[in-house]
Amino acid sequence: MLSLIQIFLLILSVAQFIIIAHIILSWLINFNVLSLRSPIVASIWDGLNRLVEPIYMRIRQFLPDLGGIDLAPLVALIAIYAIRIILINNIGVFV
Secondary structure, eight states: OHHHHHHHHHHHHHHHHHHHHHHHHHHHHHTTSSOTTSHHHHHHHHHHHHHHHHHHHHHHTTSOOOTTOOOHHHHHHHHHHHHHHHHHHTHHHHO
């Protein structure tokens, strides 16, 4: 059972990394450091969007409209941290 929890924590870490990479890439694109005209940047951006947008869409259904501010990545990261804390603090129950 412990190995399943470790695998789940690994999946949460990968999801956290993908969300942070998406946030950083969106900043770089919005501040014109990177251009979507570059095929490599466009393919990475498309791949990251395909991974995170289904999660963000579900979160956005519950968030109020704040204009240009998107809090869905922040809520997703907080949820990942909360799940990690719950799993780590209650690992004795599962073992």
